[in-house]
Every structure is written in C-alpha cells, then in structure tokens.
Amino acid sequence: MQAIVSESLSNDVEMTRQAKRFKKGCLENNEYVPITHKIPFTRLKLQFPNLNEESLQTLLKDCDNDMMKAIRNLNKGKKSSYNCNPFSNQENKSSNIDFSPSSIKRKRRFNEISNSSNESSKDLSHMSDEEEKSPTIDNPEEVNRAIEGISYALFDKLKSASTEETALNLIKEGLGSFKEVVASSRKSPRSSKGKDFEKERKAISEAIKKLITDNVTLKKGINILVKKNEENCQKVSQFDNLVKEYQKLQAENQDLRRGVDILKYKNSSEKCDEGMFNNFNHFGGAGGSGVF
DSSP states (O other): OHHHHHHHHHHHHHHHHHHHHHHHOEEETTEEEOHHHHHHHHHHHHHOTTBOHHHHHHHHHHTTTOHHHHHHHHHHTGGGGSOBOTTHHHHHHHHHSOOOHHHHHHHHHHHHHHHHHHHHHHHHHHHHHHHOSSOEESOHHHHHHHHHHHHHHHHHHHHTOOSHHHHHHHHHHHHHHHHHHHHHHEEOTTSHHHHHHHHHHHHHHHHHHHHHHHHHHHHHHHHHHHHHHHHHHHHHHHHHHHHHHHHHHHHHHHHHHHHHHHHHHHHHHHHHHHHHHHHHHHHHHTTOOSOO
C-alpha cells in the first residue's frame, strides 16, 4: 500500500511539473512551443543579431534544437548558407535610443537653452555691427568682476531650483544679464576716448608715411654717395699710378743730373790741364827758371 501511495504521489508531482511547463510555453503558428525550445533561439539571437529569425529557426531544426551544435556550425563557416539581416544593426542602434517622454522633454529643454544662447550671441553681434563699427570694452576688469558675480548668483539659484522649468528661466535671466553687462561695457568710437584714439591713429599713420618718404630719400642719397665713393676710389687709383710714374721720372731725372755733373767736371778738368800746359811752355821758352 505504501509503495502504491508513493508511486501515485510521484506521478502527481510529475503531472504538476508538466502542467507548469505547459503553462510556461507559448503558441507559434497555432502550435504549442515549450519554453525549453525557445531558450536556445533567444540565445542565438543575442549572439548572432545579424541573422534573421527564420534562418535561426531553420538552423535549430537542422541541429535538433541543440544550441551548441548550431553555434559550431555557424563558427565553422556555414553562416553564408543562412540569410543575414542587413537592417539588424540599424534596429539595434534604434533600440538603444530612449524615446521616453522624460527624455524627450529634456532634449527639448536643452535645445531651447542652446537656441537662447545662440540668439543672445547673435544679438550681441548685431548690436556691435549696428551701433558701433569698431566697439571697444572700457575697463575689462570691472566687466569680468560683474560677470563673475552674475555667474555665482546664477549657480546659487540653480542649486535651490526645484524644477527644470525654473532652472531654464534662471538660465535665460542670466544670459540676459550677461548681455546687458557686455552691452553697457561697449563704447563706440564716437565717444571722447574713441575720438582720441582715432586722432592718435591718424597721427601715427601720418608719421609712418613721413618715415617711409624719408626712408626713400635716404636710400637715394646713400646710392648717390656710394656712386661718388666709387668714382673717388677710381680717381685715387689713377693718382697712385701717376705718383708711381712721377717717382720713376724723378729717379731718372736724378740719374741724368748726376751724369751732367760728371760731364761738367770732366770738361772743367780738361780745361785746367790745357791752361797749365800753356803757361808752362810760356815761361820755359822765355829762358826763365821755369818756376811759376
């Protein structure tokens, strides 16, 4: 009796388990598919997202619903025999996008903030173009201090903000205050400082023009001096040649003078000898003593 009771209990337990498994199954094409047959399909879908569902189902049927065997067949190179889904990557990428209403609202608010900042920058650029041609910032240190104070106050308010709308409004107010500070710090050249700056600029430009003209005249004068120096150098070289010729002629003249002096001396000595000879003959022929 106990054995019969135990067998009946075990049969009841198996029946309940099968019933639970039957409940966990699903219907596909009006046919019941247990969850155990669905698990390998989902795993293959996760591992091979490029394959179509039909190709995965045929693969599992060929492999007798053996997931490991199917993976081996795919890794061996049988993937080409099954169709790949070219749009699976795009579907996965699109699935990663968050389309929840909160995320959409945040994106819209972020776009509004960016557009408001762009509009403020455009307003500042239009202001600089319309009101003043060459704007200048007076006292940049004061402007930086004012901007720092506004930024600190804005951060304090944002910390205490309870909702995103209030934070957005605070940011818009901060951008407007930044715009006012920058606009107030800009001054056109029509002011006194701008006029003085233009006068200085004109004076400097005129001085630069004068320096350029002076530089041109100096270059011309330097070229003239260089040419004169070259001519003088040529004259000096010619004078040196003349000096050398003069020295040669002077040396030749001295030699000639020495020769003339020698000839004069010879002529004078010959005359002296003839006079003495005549005197000697004169006294000797007259019967004199021959002393003179």
